Amino acid sequence: MIARIRKDDLVQVISGKDKGKRGQVIEVLPKKGKIKVKGIALQTKHVKARKSGEAGGIKKQEAFLAISNVMPVCSSTDKPCRVNVKVLEGGKRERVSNRSGEIL
Numbered sequence: 001m002i003a004r005i006r007k008d009d010l011v012q013v014i015s016g017k018d019k020g021k022r023g024q025v026i027e028v029l030p031k032k033g034k035i036k037v038k039g040i041a042l043q044t045k046h047v048k049a050r051k052s053g054e055a056g057g058i059k060k061q062e063a064f065l066a067i068s069n070v071m072p073v074c075s076s077t078d079k080p081c082r083v084n085v086k087v088l089e090g091g092k093r094e095r096v097s098n099r100s101g102e103i104l
Helices: none
Strands: 010-013 022-029 034-037 042-047 057-062 070-072 083-087 093-097
Touching: 010 034
Parallel strands: none
Antiparallel strands: 010 022, 010 070, 022 034, 042 057, 083 093
């Protein structure tokens, strides 16, 4: 099975409070169907200083969101696209943009 969205892909959020925003994929959890995108779904976390000299405070960090809420962005058309899998010669599988037909 080939993953349709991978780490370092550019994706666009298609539903939720951050709809329309784009970002780079930081982490993917395929078994749970979750994804973490840079600058999307930010949540605040209150951090206590653990060591002397370490600063505590309120920090913002990305939360996981459902993979179904994002779509990869096609590099040639700069629009969100669906992803197909194409088998090349020699049995190698590649992800292909459904919009333009180019390899992602």
